[in-house]
Amino acid sequence: MSNPLQRFTTAGLLSDRKVTQLMVFAVLVFTIFSYISSDIFYTRENFSSMAYQVPEVAILSIAVMLSMLTGGIDLSIVGISNAAALVAAYILTKNMTEEGAITNSWILIACAAGIAMGLICGLINSVLIAILNITPILATLATMTLFNGIAIGITNGVSISSLPEQFVRIGTGTFYGIPSPFVVMVLIAIFAGFIINRTGLGLKVFLIGTNRKAAQYSVMGDRRVVAWTYLISGFLSSLAGLLIAARVSAASPDFGNSYILLAIVVVVLGGVNPMGGFGTVTGVVLATIVLQMVASGFNALRFSQFLYLAAQGGVLVLVMMLNVILDRIRTARSISKSLGA
Amino acid sequence: MSINLKRLLRRNETVLLVAIIIFSLIIGSRSTEFFTVANLFDILRSSFVQLIFALGVLIVIVSGGIDVSFPIVGIFAGYAAVVIMQKFELNSESLFIPILLAILIGVLLGGVNAVAIAGFGIPTLIATLGTAGVFRGVMLSFVGASFISDIPIALDEFSTADLIKFESESGFLVRLHVLVIPVAIITIFVHLLLTRTIFGRSVYSLGGGVEATRRLGISVKRTQIKIYLLVGGLSGLAGILYVSLQRKANPYDLAGSELDVIAAVVLGGASIMGGYGTVFGTVLGVLFINMIKNNLILLGVSSSWQRAAVGILLVIGITIQAIGENKRNKARRALTEAEGD
Numbered sequence: 001m002s003n004p005l006q007r008f009t010t011a012g013l014l015s016d017r018k019v020t021q022l023m024v025f026a027v028l029v030f031t032i033f034s035y036i037s038s039d040i041f042y043t044r045e046n047f048s049s050m051a052y053q054v055p056e057v058a059i060l061s062i063a064v065m066l067s068m069l070t071g072g073i074d075l076s077i078v079g080i081s082n083a084a085a086l087v088a089a090y091i092l093t094k095n096m097t098e099e100g101a102i103t104n105s106w107i108l109i110a111c112a113a114g115i116a117m118g119l120i121c122g123l124i125n126s127v128l129i130a131i132l133n134i135t136p137i138l139a140t141l142a143t144m145t146l147f148n149g150i151a152i153g154i155t156n157g158v159s160i161s162s163l164p165e166q167f168v169r170i171g172t173g174t175f176y177g178i179p180s181p182f183v184v185m186v187l188i189a190i191f192a193g194f195i196i197n198r199t200g201l202g203l204k205v206f207l208i209g210t211n212r213k214a215a216q217y218s219v220m221g222d223r224r225v226v227a228w229t230y231l232i233s234g235f236l237s238s239l240a241g242l243l244i245a246a247r248v249s250a251a252s253p254d255f256g257n258s259y260i261l262l263a264i265v266v267v268v269l270g271g272v273n274p275m276g277g278f279g280t281v282t283g284v285v286l287a288t289i290v291l292q293m294v295a296s297g298f299n300a301l302r303f304s305q306f307l308y309l310a311a312q313g314g315v316l317v318l319v320m321m322l323n324v325i326l327d328r329i330r331t332a333r334s335i336s337k338s339l340g341a
Numbered sequence: 342m343s344i345n346l347k348r349l350l351r352r353n354e355t356v357l358l359v360a361i362i363i364f365s366l367i368i369g370s371r372s373t374e375f376f377t378v379a380n381l382f383d384i385l386r387s388s389f390v391q392l393i394f395a396l397g398v399l400i401v402i403v404s405g406g407i408d409v410s411f412p413i414v415g416i417f418a419g420y421a422a423v424v425i426m427q428k429f430e431l432n433s434e435s436l437f438i439p440i441l442l443a444i445l446i447g448v449l450l451g452g453v454n455a456v457a458i459a460g461f462g463i464p465t466l467i468a469t470l471g472t473a474g475v476f477r478g479v480m481l482s483f484v485g486a487s488f489i490s491d492i493p494i495a496l497d498e499f500s501t502a503d504l505i506k507f508e509s510e511s512g513f514l515v516r517l518h519v520l521v522i523p524v525a526i527i528t529i530f531v532h533l534l535l536t537r538t539i540f541g542r543s544v545y546s547l548g549g550g551v552e553a554t555r556r557l558g559i560s561v562k563r564t565q566i567k568i569y570l571l572v573g574g575l576s577g578l579a580g581i582l583y584v585s586l587q588r589k590a591n592p593y594d595l596a597g598s599e600l601d602v603i604a605a606v607v608l609g610g611a612s613i614m615g616g617y618g619t620v621f622g623t624v625l626g627v628l629f630i631n632m633i634k635n636n637l638i639l640l641g642v643s644s645s646w647q648r649a650a651v652g653i654l655l656v657i658g659i660t661i662q663a664i665g666e667n668k669r670n671k672a673r674r675a676l677t678e679a680e681g682d
Contacts (some may be wrong), residue, residue: 073466128656132663137407137466138613142655145600149649156645257597261474264467274464306486310478316471320463 018271022286029290033297040300048179050292052172052247055185056240058288060259061266062192063236065284066229068267069196071209071276072129072136074233078259079147080121081241082252086151088114088242089160089251092167102164110167115238121147122234130227144260151253159252163245171246181243185285188236193281201228209276258309265316266291291315353610353662357625364632372639379515380636382505388631389520390583392624394602395609396531397575399623402606403535404568405548405615406465410454410473411602412595414573415580417480418446422581423590424485426493433493443581444574450476451573452566459565480592489590496585520582527575532620540567548615604651605630608658630654 034042060077067074091110096102121143128139175183196202204225208215215222245251270287272279291312298308369375394411401408422442425431431438450472457468505517535541543559555561584590609626611618633654634647642650 128660128663132660133667134659134663135613138607138659141600141603142652142659144652145604145648146652146656149646149652153643153646153649156643261470264470265474268467274467304482306478306481308478310475310482313471313474313476313478317457317463317468317475320467320471321457321461324461324463 019280019283019286022269022271022283022290026286026290026293029293029297033293033300037297037300041297046296046300050289050296051179051182054288054292055181056244056247056256057259057262057266057292058185058285059188059236059240059243061263061270061284061288062188062281063233063240064263065267065270065272065279065281066192066196066205066236067136067140067233068272068274069205069209069276069279070226070229071212072226072229073140073264073274074125074230074237075137075140075260076121076125076144076147077233077237077240077263078256079144079151080118080234080237081244082255083121083147083151083241084114084118084238085241085245085251085255086155086160086253087117089163089245092163093160096164102166104166107164107167111242114242115235118234118236118238118241119231120234122231122237125230125234126227129230130223148253155253157253159250159254161250163249163251168246168249171243171248181247184239184243188239189281189285192236195232196281201225205229206277209273209278211277261316262291262312265312268316269319354619354622354625356661357609357622357629361625361629361632364629368636368639371641372636375636375639377509379509379513382515382517384628384631384635385521386516386518386586387635388627389518389524390579390586391602391605391631392524392627393527393575393579393582395605395623395627396528396620397572397579398602398606399609399611399618399620400531400535400544400568401465401572402603402611402613403548403615403618404544404565405551406458406565406568407603407613408454408465408469408569408572409599409603410450410469410476411572411576411579412598413473413476413480414447414450414576415583416592416595417450417476417484417580418443418577419580419582419584420480420489420590420592421446421484422577423489423492423496423584427489431493434495435493436495436499439493439496440578440581443577445577447573447575447577447580448570449573451569451571451576454573455566455569458569459562477596484592486592488592490588492584492588492590496581497588499585500588518586520586527578528620528624535620540564544568545616548612548617550616601630601651602627604655604658607662608654610662612662 040046060081063077064074088110091113092102092106095106095110125140125143128134128143129136132139169180171181173180196205204215204220204222207218207220208222208225212222241251244255248255266287267279267284268274269291270279270283270285272284294311294315295308298311365375374380394415397411398408422439425442426433426439453475454469454472457463457472458465461468463471502519503516504519504521505515507515509515533541535544543554543564546554546557546559547561547564551561554564580595583595587594605626606618606623607613607626608629609618609622609624611622630651633650637647637650638644
């Protein structure tokens with residue numbers, strides 16, 4: 001163990017078996033698609049377009065991951081992100097001139113209002129789950145319907161489009177050559193990583209996910225911790241909503257309905273235990289990139305979007321099955337080892 | 342006697358029944374169209390398909406699981422049955438061939454769920470989210486993605502097979518569909534299955550606790566397999582009936598309707614944690630949701646608020662249940678503390 005290389009591998013990134021698996025997987029997917037479709041997949045344009053699409057899914061997935069770490073789940077992320085985007089888009093379109101010009105302060109106000117909307121939605125989830133003790137699946141299923149329903153009711157199901165140029169630049173521009181949504185994603189990943197790895201809140205999140213009863217008996221204020229996770233999840237969802245609105249220059253109550261399945265696939269693929277207690281931000285971001293590469297690859301090979309949908313679902317089920325099988329093998333091996341010794 | 346009355350008042354079904362009566366009175370006082378036989382028959386007609394789905398969902402929820410793949414299984418079975426009928430030019434006068442086909446396909450797809458859930462122990466929500474993606478993707482890329490309007494004659498004619506048909510005083514055609522009889526039989530059958538058979542008791546026991554069920558000597562896996570096969574069959578039946586009543590097979594339909602059905606079952610008093618739920622409550626829940634959805638317009642609410650209304654009902658319903666549950670827990674704790682003293 002004194003070997004420095006070994007210490008590095010056991011203490012660093014590679015210590016996490018799931019992250020290692022994912023890295024191998026990512027390289028594999030990358031090589032296969034680059035080989036099969038070198039003219040479409042392995043191009044600068046494709047990678048830059050991926051860099052614009054990865055962030056929104058990654059941020060939503062990090063939001064789901066936080067609630068999943070406590071053993072819950074947040075199904076209302078897409079409802080929240082659409083509601084936030086609609087609020088921001090409404091303020092933007094009301095305050096811009098005919099040509100689409102708007103002052104920077106209105107953009108800030110619109111973004112703040114969108115985030116405030118996300119926080120309110122997150123607060124509703126928190127109240128239902130942490131204070132009223134409703135099962136997370138059920139509570140967020142209900143609020144998902146509610147947020148989506150309110151958005152449809154207010155807008156009559158019509159989307160708000162042609163947002164001002166300056167706002168759209170957030171979602172389509174670059175920052176020192178790097179697509180700006182990607183920068184936002186990295187910042188959020190660092191923020192989320194900091195929260196779950198370096199703060200008391202993060203430690204408590206893991207403890208609650210590992211054993212809720214034990215957490216309750218140790219009087220750590222488990223309800224407050226759970227409330228915080230859904231509030232943060234609402235906040236992150238609203239950011240993702242703003243990014244989506246800025247990228248496509250529109251907000252609609254029907255955007256990204258497929259993102260719920262996608263986010264859960266990403267989180268599970270990223271090695272987060274759906275029962276709570278284990279997961280890493282690195283894994284989630286890597287999983288997002290892998291899935292985005294698969295999506296782009298399918299696109300480059302002209303497979304239909306429905307085949308990609310099937311692949312997503314298939315990956316989710318297969319990864320879960322693989323985890324179960326590997327777990328069984330590991331248990332069997334450790335039993336036989338202890339019996340032999 | 343007084344204790345029985347109190348217990349009766351506390352039951353979820355009673356609360357729901359009171360809610361239905363109050364809402365009926367409110368809507369009825371606003372509009373004279375509400376208290377008509379035609380409206381009652383309309384509500385019944387729009388409830389048939391949902392009720393069959395809901396009975397399947399009830400069984401899953403009572404067993405402590407949650408299924409979000411059933412609408413996809415339903416439309417897959419219904420659509421594929423029509424496609425098979427046309428491709429092999431089967432007797433289009435027969436009503437039983439497509440229904441049988443759809444039930445078989447439903448059972449088959451339910452078998453996939455059963456393998457994932459019973460075989461590998463994947464959490465039910467994640468397993469069915471994944472399989473729903475797979476089924477939808479497979480249907481749209483391999484079975485077909487186009488709308489079929491010339492469904493087999495028997496199915497087409499079945500949509501207007503009325504049990505009672507008369508003209509009301511205002512010259513309005515009042516119709517009661519013949520499906521009311523088979524749906525009632527299925528409902529009673531599921532009720533008897535859940536309350537009068539060993540399988541039914543093991544479903545409740547599974548919802549109460551997996552480990553306890555195992556120690557009772559009930560095979561958890563075998564029970565789960567039976568549950569998901571049965572639910573698949575019910576969903577297939579509901580899917581083909583949907584196709585028949587709509588007089589068209591549209592593979593894009595039903596997706597996204599899972600929440601309304603789960604909402605109906607949960608409003609009907611089934612506990613999402615498993616172990617509790619009645620067929621009577623589910624019937625009331627389905628009727629309640631359809632009553633609200635069909636008659637919002639009579640209340641002067643625009644139809645784009647339908648989804649929000651379902652969301653609000655669901656939030657209120659689960660909040661009431663949660664408050665009751667919290668109170669009961671507190672009372673139990675107080676009781677044990679008093680005994681300890």
